[in-house]
Amino acid sequence: MAAGDSTRTQAVEDYCKAIFTLESRAGEPVSTNAVAERLQITAGSVSAMLRKLGEVELIVHVPYRGVTLTAKGRRVALEVIRHHRLLELFLAETLQMPWDRVHAEAEVLEHVLSEELEALIAAKLGHPTADPHGDPIPSAELELAETPTRALDSLTVGERGVFVRVSDSEPEMLRYLAGLDISPGDALEVLEHQPFGGPLRVSFDGQEHTLGGGLARAMRVDVKSSVREGVA
Amino acid sequence: MAAGDSTRTQAVEDYCKAIFTLESRAGEPVSTNAVAERLQITAGSVSAMLRKLGEVELIVHVPYRGVTLTAKGRRVALEVIRHHRLLELFLAETLQMPWDRVHAEAEVLEHVLSEELEALIAAKLGHPTADPHGDPIPSAELELAETPTRALDSLTVGERGVFVRVSDSEPEMLRYLAGLDISPGDALEVLEHQPFGGPLRVSFDGQEHTLGGGLARAMRVDVKSSVREGVA
DNA sequence: ACAAAAATCTTGGCATGGCTAAACTTCTTT
DNA sequence: AAAGAAGTTTAGCCATGCCAAGATTTTTGT
Numbered sequence: 212m213a214a215g216d217s218t219r220t221q222a223v224e225d226y227c228k229a230i231f232t233l234e235s236r237a238g239e240p241v242s243t244n245a246v247a248e249r250l251q252i253t254a255g256s257v258s259a260m261l262r263k264l265g266e267v268e269l270i271v272h273v274p275y276r277g278v279t280l281t282a283k284g285r286r287v288a289l290e291v292i293r294h295h296r297l298l299e300l301f302l303a304e305t306l307q308m309p310w311d312r313v314h315a316e317a318e319v320l321e322h323v324l325s326e327e328l329e330a331l332i333a334a335k336l337g338h339p340t341a342d343p344h345g346d347p348i349p350s351a352e353l354e355l356a357e358t359p360t361r362a363l364d365s366l367t368v369g370e371r372g373v374f375v376r377v378s379d380s381e382p383e384m385l386r387y388l389a390g391l392d393i394s395p396g397d398a399l400e401v402l403e404h405q406p407f408g409g410p411l412r413v414s415f416d417g418q419e420h421t422l423g424g425g426l427a428r429a430m431r432v433d434v435k436s437s438v439r440e441g442v443a
Numbered sequence: 444m445a446a447g448d449s450t451r452t453q454a455v456e457d458y459c460k461a462i463f464t465l466e467s468r469a470g471e472p473v474s475t476n477a478v479a480e481r482l483q484i485t486a487g488s489v490s491a492m493l494r495k496l497g498e499v500e501l502i503v504h505v506p507y508r509g510v511t512l513t514a515k516g517r518r519v520a521l522e523v524i525r526h527h528r529l530l531e532l533f534l535a536e537t538l539q540m541p542w543d544r545v546h547a548e549a550e551v552l553e554h555v556l557s558e559e560l561e562a563l564i565a566a567k568l569g570h571p572t573a574d575p576h577g578d579p580i581p582s583a584e585l586e587l588a589e590t591p592t593r594a595l596d597s598l599t600v601g602e603r604g605v606f607v608r609v610s611d612s613e614p615e616m617l618r619y620l621a622g623l624d625i626s627p628g629d630a631l632e633v634l635e636h637q638p639f640g641g642p643l644r645v646s647f648d649g650q651e652h653t654l655g656g657g658l659a660r661a662m663r664v665d666v667k668s669s670v671r672e673g674v675a
Numbered sequence: 676a677c678a679a680a681a682a683t684c685t686t687g688g689c690a691t692g693g694c695t696a697a698a699c700t701t702c703t704t705t
Numbered sequence: 706a707a708a709g710a711a712g713t714t715t716a717g718c719c720a721t722g723c724c725a726a727g728a729t730t731t732t733t734g735t
Contacts, residue, residue: 220692242711242712244710244711252693253694253695253696254712254713255694255697255713255714255715256694256695259714260692263692274701274712275700275702275712302560305537305567306560306564307563308559308560316557316559319555320552323551325551328538328540328548331534335538452721454720454721474683475685476682476683476684484722486684486685487684487686487722487724489684490684490685491685491686491721492720492721494685495720506685506729507683507684507728507729
């Protein structure tokens with residue numbers, strides 16, 4: 212759990228991390244239910260925990276209205292995320308752990324990594340800025356390079372971009388994509404896009420693939436700004 | 444925590460490990476108090492926990508008479524010890540963590556290492572058989588190479604042996620010995636030994652040092668069997 | 676040798692963190 | 706304004722720890 216308050220338990224770190232991701236994904240206060248679903252626990256538990264987190268000022272919770280991280284809470288979240296992504300890279304790179312399994316492992320280790328070990332790992336990896344999923348790694352000062360990406364399934368026919376990462380909670384998807392020889396960094400162009408969450412035909416470095424709507428929703432794409440500008 | 448029963452919590456692992464070391468050090472059932480002191484908790488807590496461990500058959504506890512590990516309990520202990528020692532070596536070797544700090548780090552990580560990661564680390568290190576303290580690492584099949592050692596302070600004047608390791612819970616001692624340029628593998632001979640836990644004069648590879656009783660008690664020595672045989 | 680004192684061990688009551696299930700409250704929506 | 710969704714509260718469980726009081730074993734002093 213590294214240094215810090217005694218209140219800094221694993222559950223607390225998980226809540227901060229969850230709220231951080233949900234908040235930055237939605238851009239608005241996070242609902243109790245959203246947190247509950249993400250952490251796979253009941254809304255009741257979340258409600259109780261939010262009260263405690265509010266007391267130690269990691270979050271601001273307006274009952275019935277949602278929850279936001281304070282600066283302190285954001286710091287906790289970013290530390291954990293930094294741990295997580297450094298670990299993923301370390302496991303994949305230094306120990307050759309398969310790409311689709313590093314996430315689960317990092318999920319546990321992230322809470323237990325000391326500051327010292329974090330520093331040693333970061334040094335060993337040459338202070339990297341992205342993990343094997345393509346997710347940016349917060350700096351030691353907890354600054355996160357925000358590259359605004361879009362879900363692949365939000366692109367329209369003809370748009371091009373670079374596949375940056377996939378929601379790393381989905382080992383199935385990782386495996387599947389690896390099987391198709393698709394990995395972060397690949398350039399792509401949408402050839403066809405059926406409506407209503409239907410499949411997309413996409414060309415990756417010349418290879419064509421048809422990807423289901425669910426998959427396309429989890430895949431994040433860095434869209435070439437020359438093609439389409441200022442889409443938030 | 445790796446795979447296994449849901450009952451396999453960190454506390455359970457710590458109890459098994461503590462009982463294992465105490466038991467193999469003393470060669471007889473372990474007292475409640477000994478466990479309590481080792482884990483730095485009260486005897487009352489230990490007493491309660493022993494009942495639970497008995498129920499899941501990790502130990503056999505005869506009230507007022509001490510506790511012994513079952514085969515199952517021994518397996519748990521050896522797994523944790525294997526994790527611990529592999530981690531120590533890994534941290535020291537692969538990440539250049541200072542020798543006197545690897546213990547504390549491993550103490551936490553040992554409970555969280557998956558079987559898969561354990562295997563990767565073991566492979567990376569070339570399936571080593573001893574950690575940086577000189578302690579033997581149990582094999583993947585949980586066999587422990589038992590080299591019977593004796594505490595340095597149990598040697599009498601004139602006895603020779605090889606300094607094998609030091610109780611790894613003592614970073615102070617590790618640092619101190621490192622400062623004297625004493626490390627596992629050094630041959631030694633006892634030149635003088637004051638009674639009542641007093642200091643020893645010991646020659647290490649020609650260099651003479653005076654070591655306090657406490658220190659000498661923590662240092663384990665592989666005594667040349669030609670000099671003194673069958674001392675249990 | 677044997678009772679009293681000391682050390683050791685167990686029991687029982689209590690706290691805390693985190694969870695669940697179910698009942699209840701507030702908000703939203705029609 | 707009433708139904709239904711979303712959120713909160715309440716009561717209770719489990720793991721793990723603590724302390725204080727009572728039980729047992731060992732040591733000691735005569």
